[in-house]
Amino acid sequence: MDDSTETSRSESGDKEIVYSRTIRAGKRIYYMDVKRNLKDDLFLAITESKKVQKSGVADCVFEKHKIFLYKEDFDKFVDNLACVIDYIKEQNRGKSKISEE
Numbered sequence: 001m002d003d004s005t006e007t008s009r010s011e012s013g014d015k016e017i018v019y020s021r022t023i024r025a026g027k028r029i030y031y032m033d034v035k036r037n038l039k040d041d042l043f044l045a046i047t048e049s050k051k052v053q054k055s056g057v058a059d060c061v062f063e064k065h066k067i068f069l070y071k072e073d074f075d076k077f078v079d080n081l082a083c084v085i086d087y088i089k090e091q092n093r094g095k096s097k098i099s100e101e
Contacts, residue, residue, distance in 0.1 A: 020033045
């Protein structure tokens with residue numbers, strides 16, 4: 001499922017989310033947030049949130065990992081991401097579909 005929202009809420013005082021996309025993938029949720037910093041520059045914050053059941057604990061917890069991507073790195077990031085995805089697809093050609101974690 002893919003959701004998008006446009007918002008102008010502020011997080012931690014200096015990072016305003018101006019646009020967001022959510023990608024639900026099994027036990028993981030990816031958030032792709034376009035944020036605005038104090039200098040009025042836009043950047044991308046990618047967050048992976050994974051539901052984890054700790055042993056001996058009744059409630060689930062969420063592990064979160066973040067990557068911040070700044071405008072000067074967009075082209076290099078996108079180009080290299082496309083390269084590694086193409087490589088993986090080529091290596092998996094003819095193999096059965098990879099199951100979701």
